[in-house]
């Protein structure tokens with residue numbers, strides 16, 4: 001048996017696994033038309049819609065601003081934690097197709113694409129966020 005070849009083969013498999021695990025989400029895949037429609041409906045039907053991931057520090061900052069600082073409730077903000085959902089990766093693909101933005105958090109207020117956490121924080125810093133939230137929740 002040629003162990004060198006076996007080790008090389010296992011090494012290549014492991015490298016491919018690691019690459020896909022950590023960099024896979026940076027490569028575009030197409031979402032099905034059904035998922036794109038479903039995500040568009042979520043954006044339209046919810047006053048505030050946030051696509052998030054549980055381990056993402058930018059998402060934590062957005063969640064803190066909306067739920068702790070602005071005291072919004074779970075009924076007012078439709079929050080999806082994509083990394084805990086079976087169809088999370090496809091929803092992320094759909095969000096990229098719809099908005100051109102792949103990163104999370106991906107935030108919508110009154111059906112309008114706000115952007116990511118930095119965009120939400122900028123709205124807060126400029127004093128425009130309260131009015132947007134008030135109008136959305138009226």
Ligand SMILES: N[C@@H](CCC(=O)N[C@@H](CS)C(=O)NCC(=O)O)C(=O)O
Nearest residue numbers: 025056057058103104105116117118
């Ligand atoms: N400038 C962005 C940064 C967001 C960001 O880098 N998010 C990371 C997760 S912490 C991301 O989406 N990475 C790609 C992925 O998870 O697919 C913001 O303020 O929202």
